[in-house]
Amino acid sequence: MIYANYAATSPALSQAVVEELRAYLSETRLNAGRNFEGLEAGAAALRARRAAGKLFGAAGPLRVLFTSGATASLNMAIHGLARPGDHVLATSVEHNATARPLEALRKNRVIDLEWLQCDPEGSLDSAKVRGAIRKNTRLLVMSHGSNVLGTIAPVTDCFRIAREYGVFTVLDAAQTAGVLPFAMGDCCDVLGFAGHKGLGGLAGIGGFVVGERAAAEMRPWIRGGTGSASDSLDMPDFLPDKFEPGTQNTLGVLSLAASVEEITRIGVETIRERERALTARFISGLGGIKKARPCGTMDPDRSVAVVSLVVEGYSAGDVSRRLFERNGIITRSGLHCSPLAHKTAGTFPDGTVRFSFGRGTTEAEIDTILEALAAL
Numbered sequence: 001m002i003y004a005n006y007a008a009t010s011p012a013l014s015q016a017v018v019e020e021l022r023a024y025l026s027e028t029r030l031n032a033g034r035n036f037e038g039l040e041a042g043a044a045a046l047r048a049r050r051a052a053g054k055l056f057g058a059a060g061p062l063r064v065l066f067t068s069g070a071t072a073s074l075n076m077a078i079h080g081l082a083r084p085g086d087h088v089l090a091t092s093v094e095h096n097a098t099a100r101p102l103e104a105l106r107k108n109r110v111i112d113l114e115w116l117q118c119d120p121e122g123s124l125d126s127a128k129v130r131g132a133i134r135k136n137t138r139l140l141v142m143s144h145g146s147n148v149l150g151t152i153a154p155v156t157d158c159f160r161i162a163r164e165y166g167v168f169t170v171l172d173a174a175q176t177a178g179v180l181p182f183a184m185g186d187c188c189d190v191l192g193f194a195g196h197k198g199l200g201g202l203a204g205i206g207g208f209v210v211g212e213r214a215a216a217e218m219r220p221w222i223r224g225g226t227g228s229a230s231d232s233l234d235m236p237d238f239l240p241d242k243f244e245p246g247t248q249n250t251l252g253v254l255s256l257a258a259s260v261e262e263i264t265r266i267g268v269e270t271i272r273e274r275e276r277a278l279t280a281r282f283i284s285g286l287g288g289i290k291k292a293r294p295c296g297t298m299d300p301d302r303s304v305a306v307v308s309l310v311v312e313g314y315s316a317g318d319v320s321r322r323l324f325e326r327n328g329i330i331t332r333s334g335l336h337c338s339p340l341a342h343k344t345a346g347t348f349p350d351g352t353v354r355f356s357f358g359r360g361t362t363e364a365e366i367d368t369i370l371e372a373l374a375a376l
C-alpha cells in the first residue's frame with residue numbers, strides 16, 4: 001500500500017504518541033478539573049497548550065483552546081465573532097468547514113457575505129481584500145492552504161490589510177498546521193487547526209489559537225459546565241473556560257501534546273522542506289504524463305503537499321479506484337468537501353483525484369505513483 005491521502009488524515013500515530021497514550025491508558029482515565037485525580041488530565045492539557053502555543057506563536061498557553069477539530073473551531077470563531085448586519089469576506093477556495101456556516105448565516109440574513117474570487121490556480125490577489133472592505137466589514141476568513149489545489153494563500157499580506165481597517169481575521173490552518181511555519185503575530189485573530197492531519201494526533205481533537213482582541217470579542221458558541229464559576233448561569237469570561245465547556249477529550253489532548261512536542265523537536269521548517277521537495281518531485285514527474293492535467297499552482301514553493309489532477313478520458317473516481325486496485329495507491333477523488341475550490345479551478349462538478357503527501361511519504365513512493373499514473 002502507498003498512502004497518498006495525508007490531506008484527509010495522517011494514517012498512523014508516531015511511536016512517541018503511541019507510547020504516551022499507552023502509558024496514560026494503563027495508569028489513569030479521569031476528567032480535567034472535576035476532582036483531585038483530574039489534575040493529571042489538566043496537566044496534560046497544559047502541556048498540549050504550551051506545545052501548540054509555541055508552535056503557533058501564541059501569546060501564552062491559555063490562548064490555545066481545544067475542540068473536536070478544525071470544523072468545530074472554525075464554527076466557533078465564525079459564530080462567535082459575526083454579528084447581525086456584518087459584512088464578511090471569505091475566499092473562493094474555502095472548505096465547507098467555513099463555507100457552510102458562513103452560507104447559513106447569509107441565508108438566515110444575519111450577515112452580508114462576499115466571496116473573494118481567487119484565480120484558477122487558487123491564488124488570491126491581496127488587493128482584492130482592500131477593495132472589498134466596507135465600513136461594516138467585520139470578518140475575513142481564509143483557508144491557509146487549499147485542500148484541493150494545495151495553493152498557499154498570501155495570508156500575511158491579506159491579514160495586514162484587514163488589520164488596518166480593524167477587521168477580524170480567521171485562519172483555517174487545517175492543511176498547514178505542523179507542515180508550514182506560521183506565527184499568529186499581530187494580524188491573525190483566530191487560527192483553527194485539526195489534530196489528526198499534519199499535527200499527527202488522534203482524530204476527534206483540534207483547537208484554535210486566539211489573539212487578545214478576539215478572545216474578548218468572541219462569544220462562546222457552545223455553553224455548559226466548566227467546573228468553574230458554577231454559581232452563575234453565564235459562561236466564565238476567562239480562558240480557557242470561556243470556550244471549553246463539557247468533558248475534555250483527554251486522550252486526544254495527550255496525543256496532541258506528544259505529537260506537537262515531537263514536531264517542535266524535528267522543526268516545522270525541516271518538515272516543510274521535505275514535503276516541498278516531495279511535491280516538487282511529483283509535479284516535475286507529472287510533466288512527462290501527457291493525459292494528466294494538474295490543477296492549482298505548479299510552484300512547490302507556493303504549495304502544500306497536495307496535488308489534484310484531472311486525467312483525460314477517466315473520471316476522478318475511476319483513476320482513484322484503478323490506482324488502488326492495480327497498485328495499492330490510496331488517493332481521494334471527488335470534490336473534497338470544497339465545491340468552491342473546484343468552481344474556482346474549473347473542475348466542478350466532476351472533481352479531481354487528489355494526491356497528498358506527508359511525513360511517511362518517501363521519494364520511492366512518489367516515483368511508484370508516477371509510474372502507475374503513466375501506465376494508466
Ligand SMILES: Cc1ncc(COP(=O)(O)O)c(C=O)c1O
Nearest residue numbers: 069070071095097147172174194
Ligand atoms: C481546509 C480544511 N478545513 C477544514 C477541515 C476540517 O477538518 P476536521 O475534519 O478535522 O474538522 C479540513 C479537513 O479536511 C480541511 O482540509
